[in-house]
Amino acid sequence: MEQWGFYFDQSRCLGCKACMLACKNWNELRRGDKDTNRLNIENYTVAEGANENAAAYIDPATGTNNYAEFRKFYMKENWRRVSTHDRGGVVLGTGNTFKTTFDRRYLSVSCNHCSEPACRDACPVGAIFKEETIGAVIVNSSMCISCGKCREACPWNAPQYYDDNFARYNPDDPARPRMTKCTLCFDRVREGRKPTCVAACWNRALDAGPLEELKTKYSGIAGGWQNPDEIEEFANSAVPELGIPSTGPNIIFTRKGRWIRR
Amino acid sequence: MKSVFPISRRDLLKSAGAIVASAAVAGCGSNDSEDTFVSPMDGLVFDRELKTCFSSGPYNCGARCMHKIHYKNNRLVHLTSAGDIERDSSRSSDESPGEIGLPIQRRACVRGYSYLQRLYQPDRLKYPLIQTGNKGDISTFKRVSWEVAIEKAADALHAAIQRKATLGYSPIMCKWAGSTIDTFNSFVNHPDVAPIITHLGNESYGAVDAAKFDMVGVDSFTNNVTDRYNSQFIITWALDPSRTSYHIEQAHWFNTCAKEWGIPIVVITPNHSDTAAMLSTGVPEFTYTAGSTKTVDIPAWIPIRPATDGALAAAMAYVIYKNSLHNTTFLTSSCFGFFKDQQTTSTSARVIFPNFPPKNYNVPNDFSDDASMPATFTKGSLYAGAVFKVPAGESFEEYLISLENDWGGAVGNTAGGTTAAVGDPTYNQVLEYAAALTGVPSDTIEALAFKYARPGPGLTAGPAFMDVGGGPQRAWNGVEWVQMMIALCAMTGNTNRSGGGAGFSMGSCTDYPAAFAPVAPSASMLNNIETVNAISVPMGEWSHLALTGKDYRSRDRFIADVKICTGGTPLKDPTTGFVVGVIPKTPLDLTGRPDPLVEVDVWFINNYNGVTTLENINKTIAAVKSVKTVICCDQTMTPTAAYSDIIFPVTSHYESEGVAISYPGTTAMFKMDAPLDKMYDAKSDNSIRNLILSSLMTRYGYNFDPDTDFYSDLPKEYSGMVAQGTYEALKGPGSFYTALVDPSATAKTYEEFCRDGVIDYPIPKGKAVVGFQHFNPLGDLQNTTGRINFWQPLWGKIRPKTTRSSGPDYWGRTHDGFRNPTAKYQPNIEGYEKFFDNGPTPGPNFGNPLKGSFTGFYSKLSGRYYKLLYITNKARHRAHTVFDNVAVIKDQNVQCVFLNPADAAERGINDGDMVYVYNDRGCTYIPAKVTHYIAPGVISVEHGAWYRPHPTETVKVWIDTARNADGIWNPSTVYINGEPDFREFRVPIDVGGAENVLTLNVGGTEQYVGQAISAQGGPCEVSRTKPE
Incomplete structure (x- = not known):
């Protein structure tokens, strides 16, 4: 096996979320509720009354756009997540002027396809495994019992459900959310393509490939890349509430730090 | 390694087809209980039945990007972008930002990716609708046949044209009348129809x-x-x-x-x-x-x-x-x-404006009234x-x-x-x-x-x-x-x-x-807009026109400008395309007319969400109610569609071929393929206009077949021919490019363009092109x-050498000046200066942020002191108002009011609280985002969220109108300095987060300045409790 991983350049990330959208777009047919919430658009039939029903547009209780209805038809799971991390502030100083120490950083993370995945070890039914060719961590959703233990175990929030109330569903309910997660775009990678988030990254902050290859590729940039071991501290500083077990995340990254000419 | 179902890559590759087949069996035949074994890798096989083609975004975000469409069975499955190439070829063909002179990948942003969801939105308009109840009530729209909807629209236009005999103009308003390059343009400029009313300007720039x-x-x-x-x-x-x-x-x-x-x-x-x-x-x-x-x-x-x-x-x-x-x-x-x-x-080398001035820059032709203008000036000379x-x-x-x-x-x-x-x-x-x-x-x-x-x-x-x-x-x-x-x-x-x-x-x-051949500075937009022959008003002031009979120009000035705007049609130099003279016609003279000076009977809207895009939404809605018939062509149930009387559903850009070019300035052009057959019972907007006009013509004894006599809905293969023709006409390289960048540059053939999806003329750093x-x-x-x-x-x-005054009144009612001839800072009409020493009786340092004490902006209408300034910056997930209904990106960019922690603390507001953001013009009810992302004293409500009225909750607002709440002309209106006094109304609270309920629709007393949007830097307040 040649272990693959991600590279993330925080000094380039604009927080635009194109990676998230590209992921949802490519994996639309892999979302957990695709069978329960599907538009009947195969032949574009125009059902009588479809356009006269005000509730199709507007939530009658609040008057807002009926987003609850609209969002049934896209992937809710965030296989890739972009978070915002602020430090410092801007205050009114002397002379009616602004004084600022504000700094913002973004963090784009999907699944780090760990060498020792905590999710795998936590799963009571053995639905999660490491795939053999590129080391992607894959879930067999059909086995999932929606217990949420994988989600609790993962420091990165990689295991996803389309509904956060997944535990409340009846086990026999066909709509019961089962865990889904990033596959490292296994289908695409096998075809010689980049994961869709990497292909989409608007500001070229993401990469993926064999981890050793990535380390070589990014060894020359100013500041260099950080070891996977350091991502615990990296993430800790960005997301303080996360506890970090030693899972061997397969990611290297460049921090946003002092501005350095490359 | 602990794997539950170790399946080797070799096995997968060897039997990919078989696994797909077994998955189908497992998925279809059984009860699909959790005991059913489905290989987790089944879903991870690349679908070889997918076809791929190119597209781009037709909505105008200001730029363009490349889309790769993956489709099957007449349905879009995936959308990827320019970065979706073989991994091995990334290093050589990826990410050259110009220094080494290679094209860059024009990758899509979230808006681009959301086209897939937008196409299949539940709120897509699928067939024609007419309003059977009150404007704005979505529950009373009824489906009608195309024939009935077309007939109704033609009836409304016909009735409006009939009024020209008494009014001297057709009380029809539409936007961009001068740049619509189709039969509708001929219609609105036809001698039996023109002049109409057009709201001109540009929301973007x-x-x-x-x-x-x-x-x-x-x-x-x-x-x-x-x-x-x-x-x-x-x-x-x-x-x-x-x-x-x-x-x-x-x-x-x-x-x-x-x-x-x-x-x-x-x-x-x-x-x-x-x-x-x-x-x-x-x-x-x-x-x-x-x-x-x-x-x-x-x-x-x-x-x-x-x-x-x-x-x-x-x-x-x-x-x-x-x-x-x-x-x-x-x-x-x-x-x-x-x-x-x-x-x-x-x-x-510019020609002195002839008698017929450009409409968008409504310059009077009476140069000679100013002694400082050189006496030798002759109109039409250089x-x-x-x-x-x-x-x-x-x-x-x-x-x-x-x-x-x-x-x-x-x-x-x-x-x-x-x-x-x-x-x-x-x-x-x-x-x-x-x-x-x-x-x-x-x-x-x-x-x-x-x-x-x-x-x-x-x-x-x-x-x-x-x-x-x-x-x-x-x-x-x-x-x-x-x-x-x-x-x-x-x-x-x-x-x-x-x-x-x-x-x-x-x-x-x-x-x-x-980059592109026919584009040269002489082919300017300025000359295009000069071809309008209409009563033109600044776009944001059209509501004032509908409610009072004119925009914010004085009555005399308005009458004089209408004369100029309708006094002739331009004569163009056939070589340069510049307007060099005028073909005179009898101007429309509104002198002595009773109020309202100008009326709007029909508003024709083509793919434009004017109700949300323009300033002062509550005033706009009051204006819409006064218009007899609003006709709207769009793809989704926008707020503008909701306030229309007749709605025509428009097809998507995946149903015909085309090319996409962001603006003449860009160096790339994109192919747009047609992966889909016709969806729903929709038609192209061109076709809709032609059908309406054909119906209208029958009233004048003409019988046209809209499918053969006009440029109508084309079969896909014809749209391909049009796309090729467009490409051949534009493909370049422009003479500037060969002269300055690459003498040996050649254009791709059309086949190469279709193969690559893009043509790009990169400019390396060392050959930079300097406009001036x-x-x-x-x-x-x-x-x-x-x-x-x-x-x-x-x-x-x-113009008289007066400074544009920002005036002492709530809206600067004395803003009687004109453009500053000297470049300078002009305090905003409701600017920060007015937050100092303000009150019922302004203090001695009123307007001085250095010497005055901070009071907030005082409104005589409401008696309130507003202590915050709003901005309405662009949202990451909208192009103006487009895409606001697409939940997949909306959920990642929740509409909220950004405010600084200091301002939040002063008002007892916590992050995530639902708050009222309001001023004298309206109120929106949205979550608060408390953050140092924004400076103290400033709030941001991002531009373009759709106005949606709360079913029951209302607030007080003040509108300067000469009509009642139901749109009826009010003869007992009180006028101050020629403008109707403000009156108190109750309007619904907006729950969509539409920032334009706050903004001011005053461009200026001059049409020229009023072509811009006035959306930043006005007073407002934020509160957890409803304002009264």
């Missing part, structure tokens, strides 16, 4: 067009995008290229590379934009000497108060001037109006040879010195014509005043000015690039801000320098026309003098 008009000429271009790499310092002013990059795809990526190559960048915005977050560096420990030697850290993000950007620019210009950092040679030879008493002989002289007191130099009195309080030694020395109290107080007004500390202002004028090592002169956005020009005083940007660039000689720039980045035709050298060389600008006008003769000579 209207003030840039207005500002450039006589300062540098509308037909002017600035440096190409890769030239920023030749810069030594970049100021990104009010621009967030990760949200909006006009004419320039991937500007954020170019800026990223600039940063990584060591070019320092600072960002000036009221909110910490994504650009500020990632692409700015600041200038640490910048040392310079102004009186004494100082060391200042110029921050990466310079927060500024909304609509005071012009004041910061004025202060920077003051510092540059007082410290003699300005480029005297350039200002003397290439500019006019900077120096006192400066005189110049025009070298402009400006060249005319001598212009700056009147006393109106040069830019004198304006800067006047700041010592106006801002500096003349505490130094300015009396008697001498001016303050650098570092003396007057000089310092000018900067302190600007600091108190803008929020930017005085040492930052001074250092920034030095760094901009002396960016090189050891404070040497060098190129600095002002990368300007569009936020501050979407304000009442936006024109003046754009002019101050142009002025700063000219003062430092950056205008025509590689690595510099001219101070604007958008506008009619502004960036760069090098190559396209619009100084001395030959398309304005009055041919030079950069710090003092603009056109505005100085044809």
